[in-house]
Amino acid sequence: MAETRPNTVRLQRLVRAYRESAALMAAVELGVFTKLARGADTEEALIAALGLVPPNGERIVVACIGLGLIERHGDRLRLAPDVERFLVEGDAAYAGPWMLFTKPDWNEWGRLADHLRRPGPPVVDNKSVAEMTVEEARRYHRATYSIGLGAGRLFARQVDLSAARLMIDIGGGSGAYCIGACRANPELRAVVLDLPPVVEVARGFIAEHGLSDRIDAVACDFNKDAFPGGADVAVMASNLPMYGREQIAAVVAKAFGALKPGGSFHLVGEALNADRTGSADAAMWGLAQTLNASTGIAHSVTECVGYLNAAGFEAVGVEPFVPGVLERIHGHRPS
Numbered sequence: 001m002a003e004t005r006p007n008t009v010r011l012q013r014l015v016r017a018y019r020e021s022a023a024l025m026a027a028v029e030l031g032v033f034t035k036l037a038r039g040a041d042t043e044e045a046l047i048a049a050l051g052l053v054p055p056n057g058e059r060i061v062v063a064c065i066g067l068g069l070i071e072r073h074g075d076r077l078r079l080a081p082d083v084e085r086f087l088v089e090g091d092a093a094y095a096g097p098w099m100l101f102t103k104p105d106w107n108e109w110g111r112l113a114d115h116l117r118r119p120g121p122p123v124v125d126n127k128s129v130a131e132m133t134v135e136e137a138r139r140y141h142r143a144t145y146s147i148g149l150g151a152g153r154l155f156a157r158q159v160d161l162s163a164a165r166l167m168i169d170i171g172g173g174s175g176a177y178c179i180g181a182c183r184a185n186p187e188l189r190a191v192v193l194d195l196p197p198v199v200e201v202a203r204g205f206i207a208e209h210g211l212s213d214r215i216d217a218v219a220c221d222f223n224k225d226a227f228p229g230g231a232d233v234a235v236m237a238s239n240l241p242m243y244g245r246e247q248i249a250a251v252v253a254k255a256f257g258a259l260k261p262g263g264s265f266h267l268v269g270e271a272l273n274a275d276r277t278g279s280a281d282a283a284m285w286g287l288a289q290t291l292n293a294s295t296g297i298a299h300s301v302t303e304c305v306g307y308l309n310a311a312g313f314e315a316v317g318v319e320p321f322v323p324g325v326l327e328r329i330h331g332h333r334p335s
């Protein structure tokens with residue numbers, strides 16, 4: 001068979017992918033998908049509903065169609081199924097804030113090579129969260145909550161917590177995992193461990209669910225402070241690439257110490273596959289840490305299994321959590 005000659009198609013798509021990101025973010029900010037869902041379902045109607053100076057409305061609508069976010073069906077426009085489920089404001093699963101979560105990094109990605117060339121050792125205190133004000137924590141966690149609530153529900157479906165009485169959530173953010181777990185398991189109590197401004201924000205989310213009597217939020221820098229003991233379950237979710245191998249191994253060992261014998265630990269993270277060939281998404285989360293000059297990297301599932309084994313966990317395994325996005329590496333403290 002004739003060898004296919006390489007062309008530049010893939011490279012061109014990659015090198016201009018930032019335009020696609022910008023189009024999606026702008027569409028969320030302008031409420032394009034919400035307006036369509038609420039009735040502006042022809043090209044003319046949607047352009048008019050946006051109220052932009054011509055031809056800007058046409059440009060963003062055509063871009064969304066070109067990206068497959070909006071589909072044409074005859075004269076009508078329809079949202080793609082993922083857009084319909086997650087990007088219509090006011091709907092339960094609305095994840096618009098999560099779509100804009102990394103936007104503050106936008107300008108610095110344009111200077112990535114300069115950041116990569118920066119001399120000097122990485123800093124353990126991750127600057128993306130270390131000096132956060134309560135207001136910044138609120139913006140950050142409005143975004144994590146908009147996607148985390150679904151992840152919390154998924155965790156409670158995937159992991160049998162029926163016999164558990166105390167769960168700790170290390171770097172628990174908005175409390176989404178504790179909220180999901182406690183709603184599904186009436187006997188469960190939980191503690192969100194996070195940095196002081198985040199704890200204040202988490203308490204608000206917990207109160208919204210009427211769970212303040214069962215979920216506590218406690219200030220704790222997981223690299224420096226002790227964890228409360230006697231837990232049946234410990235979770236650490238979506239902060240894996242923020243720290244290097246030494247820090248993650250130390251946190252996993254501390255989680256082991258916080259668990260009762262027989263208790264389980266779940267590291268839910270953006271991890272590379274065993275041969276470190278992907279996912280691209282996990283690799284990008286690691287690369288993003290360059291902007292923070294942090295110790296963070298993309299860890300592989302094999303490395304994560306190694307952290308759990310080294311800490312003393314047994315029956316260590318890996319499950320896809322959100323396939324292609326998050327893995328769940330889990331183990332038990334021996335009984």
Ligand SMILES: C[S@@+](CC[C@H](N)C(=O)[O-])C[C@H]1O[C@@H](n2cnc3c(N)ncnc32)[C@H](O)[C@@H]1O
Pocket residue numbers: 126129144145148170171172173174175176177193194195198220221222223236237238239242
């Ligand atoms: C992307 S958020 C994930 C939040 C939550 N686990 C979830 O999945 O919804 C990362 C969280 O880790 C927390 N975090 C990062 N470094 C921390 C540290 N050294 N000590 C405590 N929390 C930390 C952040 O404040 C933030 O809440």
